[in-house]
Amino acid sequence: MAETPQTRILWVGGIPPTEIPPDLQVLSLPENGVPPPARWPEADLTVIRWGLAESRRWAEEWRRHFPEAPLALSAAQFSADDLRVGINQLWSLGFMTDARLASELPAAAEKAAERRRQRGARDRTLQNFGRRNRELERLTEILEKTVVERTSNLEASTREEKEKLARERQLIRFLNEISLQRSTGDILRVVRRELRRFHKIQNLVVALRDTDQRTEFMSFRGDQILRHEGSDKWPGKEADDRERQQLFANHFGRPFHRTLFFPLDLHSAGEGLLAVEYSLMGEEEIGLITDLLNERLRPVGMAVERLFLEDRLRRFAGRWERTFDGFRDPIAVIDSRMKVLRGNRAFGAGPGRRSCHELFAGSDKPCEACPVSVQPESAQTLQGTVRIDRRVYRLSSWPVQEPRAVRISGRVTHYTDITESRELYLRMLQSEKMSAIGSLAGNIAHELNNPLTGIRSLAQVLEAEATDEGTLKEDLHQIENAARRCQTIIRHLLDFTRGGEGPIVPVSLDEVVESTLPLLKTVLRPHRLELLLTARNAKIMAEPHLLQQAVFNLINNACQAMKDTGRIGVASKVTTDNEVELRIIDTGPGIPEEIRGRLFEPFFTTKKEGDGTGLGLSTSRAIVEKYGGRIEFNSVLGQGTEFILRFPRREGP
Amino acid sequence: MKILIVDDEVLVRRSLERVVRKQGHEVWEAADGVDGLSKWREHDPDLVFLDVLMPGLTGPQVLEEIGPSRRAKVILMSAYLGQEKISEGSVLAVDMFLPKPFEDVFEIVRRAEELLS
Numbered sequence: 124m125a126e127t128p129q130t131r132i133l134w135v136g137g138i139p140p141t142e143i144p145p146d147l148q149v150l151s152l153p154e155n156g157v158p159p160p161a162r163w164p165e166a167d168l169t170v171i172r173w174g175l176a177e178s179r180r181w182a183e184e185w186r187r188h189f190p191e192a193p194l195a196l197s198a199a200q201f202s203a204d205d206l207r208v209g210i211n212q213l214w215s216l217g218f219m220t221d222a223r224l225a226s227e228l229p230a231a232a233e234k235a236a237e238r239r240r241q242r243g244a245r246d247r248t249l250q251n252f253g254r255r256n257r258e259l260e261r262l263t264e265i266l267e268k269t270v271v272e273r274t275s276n277l278e279a280s281t282r283e284e285k286e287k288l289a290r291e292r293q294l295i296r297f298l299n300e301i302s303l304q305r306s307t308g309d310i311l312r313v314v315r316r317e318l319r320r321f322h323k324i325q326n327l328v329v330a331l332r333d334t335d336q337r338t339e340f341m342s343f344r345g346d347q348i349l350r351h352e353g354s355d356k357w358p359g360k361e362a363d364d365r366e367r368q369q370l371f372a373n374h375f376g377r378p379f380h381r382t383l384f385f386p387l388d389l390h391s392a393g394e395g396l397l398a399v400e401y402s403l404m405g406e407e408e409i410g411l412i413t414d415l416l417n418e419r420l421r422p423v424g425m426a427v428e429r430l431f432l433e434d435r436l437r438r439f440a441g442r443w444e445r446t447f448d449g450f451r452d453p454i455a456v457i458d459s460r461m462k463v464l465r466g467n468r469a470f471g472a473g474p475g476r477r478s479c480h481e482l483f484a485g486s487d488k489p490c491e492a493c494p495v496s497v498q499p500e501s502a503q504t505l506q507g508t509v510r511i512d513r514r515v516y517r518l519s520s521w522p523v524q525e526p527r528a529v530r531i532s533g534r535v536t537h538y539t540d541i542t543e544s545r546e547l548y549l550r551m552l553q554s555e556k557m558s559a560i561g562s563l564a565g566n567i568a569h570e571l572n573n574p575l576t577g578i579r580s581l582a583q584v585l586e587a588e589a590t591d592e593g594t595l596k597e598d599l600h601q602i603e604n605a606a607r608r609c610q611t612i613i614r615h616l617l618d619f620t621r622g623g624e625g626p627i628v629p630v631s632l633d634e635v636v637e638s639t640l641p642l643l644k645t646v647l648r649p650h651r652l653e654l655l656l657t658a659r660n661a662k663i664m665a666e667p668h669l670l671q672q673a674v675f676n677l678i679n680n681a682c683q684a685m686k687d688t689g690r691i692g693v694a695s696k697v698t699t700d701n702e703v704e705l706r707i708i709d710t711g712p713g714i715p716e717e718i719r720g721r722l723f724e725p726f727f728t729t730k731k732e733g734d735g736t737g738l739g740l741s742t743s744r745a746i747v748e749k750y751g752g753r754i755e756f757n758s759v760l761g762q763g764t765e766f767i768l769r770f771p772r773r774e775g776p
Numbered sequence: 777m778k779i780l781i782v783d784d785e786v787l788v789r790r791s792l793e794r795v796v797r798k799q800g801h802e803v804w805e806a807a808d809g810v811d812g813l814s815k816w817r818e819h820d821p822d823l824v825f826l827d828v829l830m831p832g833l834t835g836p837q838v839l840e841e842i843g844p845s846r847r848a849k850v851i852l853m854s855a856y857l858g859q860e861k862i863s864e865g866s867v868l869a870v871d872m873f874l875p876k877p878f879e880d881v882f883e884i885v886r887r888a889e890e891l892l893s
Contacts, residue, residue, distance in 0.1 A: 569829075572876050577787020580881035584794045587882070610877045 130167045130232045130239070135181060137172025137197060140224050147232050160185035165192075168235030170219070170228075173198035173205060182213045191242065193235035195219055297419055301426045307331060308348035310426050311341055317419065318399070321412055326400040328371060332357055333393040333431055340374050357394065360386070371398050383409070385416050387424040392431035395424065453516075453538040455479050456523075459500045459531055461489070470538070479536065484511045495520045495536060502531055513724065514542045553739075568613045575613070579606035615642055618668050627750070629662035629773050630670065632703050633695055638667075639675045646682040647691065655694040661703045663770040665750040673746040677707045677766050680740070684711030684764065697772060705768040713760040722756070777801045777892055780821035782812030782838065783853065784830045792825060795885045809833025813841050821848050823892055825874075828854035839870070849891045 134140075134151035143149050150164060154172070160181050163169065169189075171182050173196040186194065195217035196209050209215040216238065217231035297317055304310045307329075315327050328342040330353070338353045353374045358366040368379045379400060387395030397420075399412065447454070453470035455463050462476045471482050480489050480496075489496030494507035495518070505520045520536040582603035589596040615638060633656040640647070640654075681691050692708035714722065723741050747754045752770040779801045781792050789805045796803050804819055806812035810832035816824060828835040835852055853874040871891055878884055 573785040574787060576877040577785045577789075577791065580791030580878050581787045581794075583881050584791045588794075 130236045131165075132228075132232060132235075133164060133166035133169045134197075135163070135169065135171045136175045136178065140228055142225060144229055144232075147229070157181065161188045167239050168193045168195055168232055170195045170197050170231070172196075173201065173209075179208075182215075186213055190214075193238045195231040195235070197221070197224070294418060298422050301422050304426060305430070307339075307427055307430055308341060308350070310423060310430075311343075311348060312346075314397070314416075314419070314423060315343065317415065318412065321401075321404075321408065323401050323404045323408065324399055324412070325402055327397070328375070328400075329387075329395060329397045330357075330370060330374070331387075331389075331393065331395045331427060331431075334391070334435075340371075342375070358396070367396060367398070370396065383413060383416070385420055387420060387427060389424055389428040389431060392428040392435070395427055397423070452540070453483065455483070455536050456533060457495075457499075457536060458533045461495060461499050464533060483538075484509075493518070495534065499534070500531060505534075508541070513721070514540055515545050517541045564616055568617045571613055572610065575606050575609050579603050579610070582606060612641060618671070625666050625668060627664050627666050630665050630667045631659055631661065632663055632670075632705055632770065633657075633659040633661075635665075635667055635670050636674055636693060636695065636705065639671050639678065642675060643678055643682065646679055649688050650682060650685060651688070651690045653690060653692045653694075655692075658695040658697050658703050658705075661697045662773045663703050663750060663752075664773050665770070669746050670750065673743040673768075674705070674707075676740070676743045677768075681707050681709035681711070681764070681766070684709050686711075689763075698769070701772045702769045703772050704770075706765055707768075708763060708765045710763040713762060714756070714758040714764055715760065719758070777823060777889075778804075778819060778821040779823045779825070779888075780804045780806065780812070780816055780819065780848070781825045782806045782809065782815075782830070782835070783825065783827035784808060785827070788827075788853075791881050792885070795881055796888075799885060799889065809835070809838045813838050816842060816848070823849045823851065823888055825851050825853060825888070828852060849888075851888060851891070 129146055129148045132147055132149045134149050135157055136152070136154045139149050139151035150166065152158075152163070154175060154177075157163075157177065161184070163185060169185065169192060171178055171185070171194065173182075178196075182194070182196070185192075194213060194215045196205070196213070196215050197219045198205070199221050201209070201218050201220065206218060209218060216234050217227065219227040219231060297313065300313045301310060304313060311327065311329055318324050318327065326342070328340065330338060330340050332338045338355065338357065340351045340353050342349050351374070355370050355373045358370055364382070364384055367384045368382060371379045371382070379398065381401050381404075383399040383401065385397040385399070387397060389395055397416070399416070401409075401412075404412075447465075448468040450467055451469060453467065455466040455470045457463050457479050461478045461480070463470075463479050463482055464476075466472055466479075466482060478487075478489075480486050480493070484490050490509040490511060492507055493509050494505040498505070502522045502524060504522070506518065508515060508517050510516075516538040518536055518538045520534045522531040523533045523535060524531045582599050586596055586599040586603060589599055618638075636656060640652075678691065678693065685691075689710040690708075692706065694708075695703065695705045698704050723744050744754050747768055747770070750770060752768055754766065754768050756764060756766045758764040779796050781789050781796070781803065782805075783789050783792075784807055786807070789807070793803045793805060804815050804821065806815050808831045812824075812826070812830070813833060816838070826835045826838060833841065835854070839846075839850065849871045851872045851874050852870045853876055872887070874884065
């Protein structure tokens with residue numbers, strides 16, 4: 124604000140100054156024409172004449188009205204009291220005495236001007252403030268408006284958020300429900316429930332096609348789901364709605380007009396098509412339904428895909444199971460602690476995690492000689508042979524190991540039943556052994572025969588030449604006897620080893636026994652032999668050498684069963700059923716219960732494999748049965764054992 | 777009569793030789809097939825006791841060497857008779873089979889003399 128060039132002074136009462144500097148302008152109010160102070164004109168400096176009757180009253184009243192305006196007092200002189208009042212109550216800025224008026228007035232005016240300038244500045248400042256305030260107020264308004272806007276936006280978006288949240292919750296509920304469904308029909312039901320609130324939807328059908336190109340149509344009848352197989356041409360991925368309509372129309376035999384189609388991608392498991400039929404619906408509603416279903420298409424597709432894949436997997440697993448179970452040899456998958464994870468039918472199954480020997484061999488201890496029990500965690504293929512019950516198995520056990528794993532995760536053990544082939548092998552071994560022995564015995568026998576012949580012949584000659592004096596003749600006779608006995612033994616031995624090659628003829632069992640006994644002289648020696656043969660004249664049909672072998676075997680067994688001295692009873696008779704019966708009795712320890720069942724097993728022996736050249740009871744039984752006979756035994760532990768042979772008697776001579 | 781005994785067992789030779797000599801015949805002995813063959817050729821016996829299994833030549837081999845046109849009677853002796861297969865040719869050319877062991881050496885010589893008569 125530009126300063127006015129002149130300072131305006133209002134002189135109230137008294138005589139205004141006569142000499143007025145040019146920059147001052149004085150307006151005076153005569154003493155008796157002074158209006159009320161409220162109506163005094165505005166001036167830069169108001170000077171009130173002091174000492175007049177009204178002075179104080181004017182000053183006070185004026186001051187009340189213009190608390191800020193500069194005031195000066197003019198008087199001939201001022202008392203201390205006047206000064207006090209002037210300063211304290213009237214806020215006068217100057218006290219001008221007449222005498223000094225000429226100089227004091229400009230000073231006061233200057234002060235007033237200064238005041239005025241200050242006030243101007245202050246007013247300007249105030250104005251500024253005022254403007255600023257207004258600006259501030261305006262900004263505040265704008266801010267408030269913005270806040271209100273934002274708040275309402277926030278509310279709106281919160282609402283939107285809530286709605287979105289609600290929609291997503293609903294979707295999640297839907298997803299959860301879908302994932303729990305175990306059939307495509309149930310899935311369809313869940314979808315229908317989602318669309319419940321759209322009353323204009325009339326019908327919901329779905330067509331599903333699996334990788335085997337089988338198409339199934341599902342539709343509702345009330346709450347029930349109907350399924351039908353179809354063979355219609357499936358619309359391609361780029362098909363339009365018309366083709367899709369045709370698919371459903373062809374199948375259901377009616378037109379599908381207002382229908383929304385939603386393809387389901389089942390990836391490797393097949394394809395699907397969902398059809399939603401509706402009656403008059405607005406664009407908006409159609410949009411809502413479409414959005415809703417599009418959101419849900421993927422989970423529905425995935426759920427159906429999952430069901431299809433599960434089904435396929437089940438079928439494959441079933442096939443694998445059947446193959447695994449159908450495999451004739453026992454196979455087991457075991458862990459590194461020999462607990463069975465999976466066994467096929469031939470192996471046997473059982474609840475819980477049992478060990479392979481529990482399930483297969485029925486024992487809580489590993490099978491003897493099982494290579495797996497020795498080192499189940501070995502990363503090598505293990506092979507071995509085990510005997511379980513009456514069967515012999517060859518087993519191979521392969522380790523199962525994840526690549527880069529340090530330890531194996533389990534084994535696959537395969538058992539092959541070699542009982543029969545092993546029997547054959549042992550039989551062959553036996554027969555080779557026997558023939559080796561046979562030829563050995565044959566060789567020895569012949570070797571011995573030569574010198575024996577010589578001894579006997581020369582002894583005969585010398586005996587003939589000897590005189591009757593002394594004992595020479597008799598001695599030579601004894602020598603000849605001894606030689607003859609040797610030859611008999613050899614002959615028996617040869618007969619024995621050659622058994623079986625001759626024809627079946629009527630033989631006396633008693634004679635067979637008698638011809639066998641010399642061969643058993645050594646084993647019989649420690650024991651007492653009680654012989655009672657009463658069937659001499661009864662004949663049975665047999666090849667004598669082979670029969671001899673069976674008899675030899677039984678008597679030999681009886682002798683060997685008795686560690687200490689015992690009794691061997693050999694008795695024969697003709698029974699009331701006209702059978703020829705032979706009993707061989709020992710007083711040995713008897714046969715333990717657990718091996719009684721196995722006694723006639725081929726090559727069953729309590730000796731180690733390969734030891735012994737015995738025929739075994741199985742061969743003896745075979746010989747007896749070959750000639751129509753039967754063999755049985757009785758045994759009492761601690762008392763002894765008795766073997767009984769019975770043969771049909773041959774009628775006639 | 778001239779009799780040749782071919783056998784590798786010494787007691788067999790001795791006993792047969794004693795009995796044959798007692799009966800008044802001339803006797804030669806051979807302990808193996810080779811010696812037997814040479815003596816056969818040398819002495820031209822009327823009867824030969826011939827063992828089968830001998831060192832050198834076996835009985836059948838000696839027979840082959842002598843040939844089918846021999847004059848002597850042949851008694852083939854063997855512990856192996858019945859066990860061994862003797863070749864067809866030799867079987868036909870033998871006059872008597874005598875399995876060892878001998879039961880009675882005198883009996884044997886008697887049967888041999890029957891052959892010679």
